[in-house]
Amino acid sequence: MTLIDVQVRRKHFVARSREPVLADIAFQLAAGELVGLVGASGCGKSTLLRIVAGLDPDYDGQVLLNGRRQRGPSRDIGVVFQEPRLFPWLTVAENVAFDLGQGRDEAWANTLLAEVGLKGLENALPKQLSGGQAQRVAIARALYTRPRLLLLDEPFSALDAFTRMKLQDLVLSLAQAHQAGLLLVTHDVEEAVLLSDRVFVLGAAPGRVLRELTVPLRHPRQRGSAAVADLRADLLRTLESAVV
């Protein structure tokens, strides 16, 4: 069943500029699907993700969520950015349960915090957390509204390699446990292969989908295995050929 249908015919930041930032992008995600989005820096990945999130209405096209036109952010979509973006004056649990106008479900926030491995830190303040812990809070917050889809914009790129691996595994198991799909923007091609069942390669100027690759490997996948390395090399070749 199609969860989200994305069509971006044109996206400009500067009115009447000749070169659009995004052009002729069309794809659908089924419920629970794990999809990666890779592409060179500046090719429009974050712009596309913001459109899908309902955070940028200024484009030519449409995003259908459950068959209905998306107008603004939705409780069905949770977003995790590269930086945790926590409110420094709120506790960890208050950050997770930050949900405008909906009242606070503390028990649910605490359940999510336990799931992301932060039991006992509910009343801590963001400044007391490591980078990895802060990003765990951001992941718990994204799950708070029980979304059907998580959008992640290079969520691990500011973290050290070991923390990144732990969080990649965590996001994958949470997506499965919460039956949420993933649309994961990353410039780490191995990460895309490890987490996604389909990978879109975006080209630049204008940003568009150059290629869609299916990852025919079962989860959990072995880091550094020959199959992962082959797919990674394949994707890197596509990315290289896209750079002119």
Ligand SMILES: Nc1ncnc2c1ncn2[C@@H]1O[C@H](COP(=O)(O)OP(=O)(O)O)[C@@H](O)[C@H]1O
């Ligand atoms: N708010 C903005 N105003 C003008 N140009 C922007 C804005 N945001 C992004 N851009 C431009 O759009 C292009 C795509 O940016 P972005 O989506 O951030 O790329 P990526 O996430 O792939 O690195 C870049 O050329 C960038 O400079």
Ligand SMILES: [Mg+2]
């Ligand atoms: Mg970006």
